[in-house]
Amino acid sequence: MNVELITRGDLEQLKQELIEEIRRSNPHPRKQGNEPKVYLKSYEVRKLLGISAGTLQNLRVNGTLPFKKIGGLMYYRYEDIQNLMEGDR
Template structure:
């Protein structure tokens, strides 16, 4: 059985790569960048399940706005979440 340890440096590198990728995908220069994302977009961006996204909402980790039956998340809040968790 092979065991691979993940260090804090590995997590910091992953965070930086994730932020770089997010900025690349949502460049302001490519048309109008989205300020608000729908649930499916957040799940795709963070590669998480619907249940994980719900947990982030319920425990107050990720703020959201509900309009009608749709949930919207600020891109800025998602970036702050990623930056804050990789310290």
């Protein structure tokens, strides 16, 4: 049986390669000027909507505001937030 050992350095290198690949593949990098970002973190959504963390959690739980959880952080599409504010949902 062929056994290969993976070191901490190997994992760090893989991590850096994955991060770079994600950055290269992101079709909408952080926009310039006054244009909003495509995805917002929870604290940005709370600030934008003027709501508490509990209210934001309720919006997630009842499906009013879609989100993606990546690495322990929750991200929200700016377009979904606009639709929520305009009453399209």
